[in-house]
Amino acid sequence: MNQHIKASGHRTAINRREALAAAAGLTFSFLLPVGKDESAFGQPSGAMRTAWLTIRQDGVVTIVSPAAEMGQGSRTSLALIIAEELDADWKRVQVEMSPLDDAIYGNPRYKIMYTAGSASVPTYFTPLRLHAARARRVLIDNVAEKWGVPAAELATEPGVVVHKLSGRRMTYGEIASFARVPAVLPAVTEADLKPAADFRYIGKDVLRVDVPSKVDGSAQYAIDVQVPGMLYGSVLRAPVESSSPNEVDKQAASQIPGVVDVVTLPYGIGIVARTPEAAFAAKAKLKVKWSAVPGSTFNSVEALERYAERAKDLTVEGKVWDKAGDVGAMSQAKTTVEAVYRTDYAYHAQMEPLNALASVSGSGDTAEVWCGTQAPTIARAAVARALNIGPDKVVLHAMLLGGGFGRRGHYDAEYVVDAALLSRAAKAPVKVIWTREDDIHNGRFRPMTAHYLKAGLAADGQVMAWRHRVCSEEALAFQDSPRFKSRNERAIFSMLGTEQPSYDLPNRLIDHVRQVDGMRLSSMRGTGNPPNAFVTESFIDELAHAHKADPMEFRRGLVAKVPRALAVLDTLSGMSQWQRKRSDGRGLGLCFRNEDGTLIGMVAEVSVDRKTGVVKVANVWAVIDAGLAVQPDNIAAQIEGAIVYTMGAALSERVTIANGTVEQSNFYDYNVPRMSDVPAIEVKVLSTANPPSGIGEMGGNVTGAIANAVAAATGARVRHMPLTPERVLSAMRA
């Protein structure tokens, strides 16, 4: 392969600025569509360079990509979008992690470098194309001048400018060797961009640049980084957030061979040792008494019942999330349906336990860190705050992530700070590795939620009124308090996916009642969507059932004014043979979702063991319309993966908290899907003439299809996710 990702990816912004200065005299105005203005330049060496791409004399094009790579493929997709519009030869493209600079590389939605929310391709798509189109125009204009021909007579093929009338050709590398760059660039608008019919790469599949390194063990994650003199760290964290160590007996831990230091931190006790195993063993020997905090008495099973009571109590004022018409139309309904739903805490279980390596200088005023993060500028800032130095004193190496799923973009970047604090204390580089048990005990979970729903149907089955109230803690408030405040303290992560933009619900009120119990919380692949898909799509089926309507037909009625949605449902109906009766106690369940502009429909086919209540998912059919499909096979892979990931939360994955302490410890009591659990999955990617929308999270809506399939198979509605065997049996007996 000619493409590669540099292991320790990023270069500092300083290098770029130094390079800019070095190129003084050759700089030209190169308006960046993303973030602030930035100049590009032809370097004296002959390379042509912008903030996003460098064309070398040998024809190699280096493209930087600001997306964290955690398997979702957007690092490749963003570079490919640039290559497409530049008309670069992909075989001669190298992809590198971009420097850390929010002003240039920040995600257009979040304004910082933050890979989350299935937002990379949708938000960068047009800005990156515009940027690459400007670079291509510079190449063409230089050739036009050199050959004395009108620019309009020139075209490009991958890596080459072509003059068809004379048959002359010049490679991008040759052009880079002499390119003069105008002070004012030729204007490029969206109308000038390459027509979709001419795409060479978009819509076809390329091998993701990170894949080859992932079949031979050479891919570098933070846990793999080794530097001279490195020690190993392990941290015993307070079981409840904001609790701190009152009394510590370090003696037994200190006596473990290989232990170098035992460090009291504000939030726990750190071990520094010569081997990972010594650090883990010493941590296990620590005896700590923790300060009592309000969360110390928290019990999740009881609390969820409290949440449910709050959700039902409509005299409590909620914070409105989505509202239209007059939900009072409920009183005119022929039939009303009412239900309470619950969902439990879920844990990310990314395969790489959290870890980071930090090397803090002896004087404590500079630091170098290596970590896997979805938000490198946030992590750098967190380390700088913890060390009380400026962010410019921290060099951060953004490594590949062994799974992210929302766990690695938090404001405090606590697992990175662990390494920084222990390195400062030990005056040596320290790699802190969380054990799997640490990763669960200190987990930050998708919050448990309680839901009250009521809807009214007219005689013809129209949904006259829709009332949905969610009661929960809000994960964003915990994981990123400044962002939560800047968003008017809306419970974004709890509520995403309660709105249903494709459904015709003219009179609706959807609101949130916030609980504050101090638990550690996080976004998790899809934030509110997987639980809310379970709740709302189950309830839609309950309405269909009340109206004695087929769930597919009922939804077709709800999306009657949305042709794209109808197309998804029609395709899905055919793929799944929805009309065909299933035997042997099997059930088919449907869900349809419009998540952030991506339309996805899924049908699950399940069987339920009537003696044990165990649910087996046999098949899942999925149809996705995410607009223009940039990398169709990667979209299919993401849908498959998110279906597998989220079927765990749907059926088996459950975290419980007693006396503020997480009760699960490892994969023996937190059951994630294995190959034997996985259904046959068939994904149909519809590429449509719409802007690309997100894909990484959307398969998580499968919760609704699975729940509806269980109801179809058993005749019993389970209103508590995960649908554990006990809950299924209990619903069947009710």
Place this chain on the structure above:
Amino acid sequence: MVEFKLNGKPVNVDAGEDARLLWIVRENLKLTGTKYGCGTGLCGACMVHVDGKRAFSCQLSLSEVAGKAVTTIEGLSPDRSHPVQKAWLAERVPQCGYCQSGQIMSAAALLAETPHPSRDKIVEHMSTNICRCGTYPRIVRAIERAAREG
């Protein structure tokens, strides 16, 4: 001092005999393709071959591999040319990639014993290995391809 063969070459390791092979391979011998995932033999990220059979390296002490031949992902082939690796590329299996060394080592051990496994056999054998990105459908396809194309 414990001596064993690592990817065909003899190595001597001076560490406690109870030290786990996983950490010795990764931190002492600097072969980091073998991953730590759970430390309890439940996820398979640490899978290696010992005398040709797959083994959870997080569960093996150094003394247990004395005199034996250990193969890690780095020793499977010098250039991604093992049939399983070729099939993995062709099916574009990896996502985050963290579990994939272990998956590939498990798959290679399966095909060494059973060159043409049934679908049920593949699922049974591979259910030792967790992939949180959910690449299981592609893993199955890749193993079937490797069995077919060799």
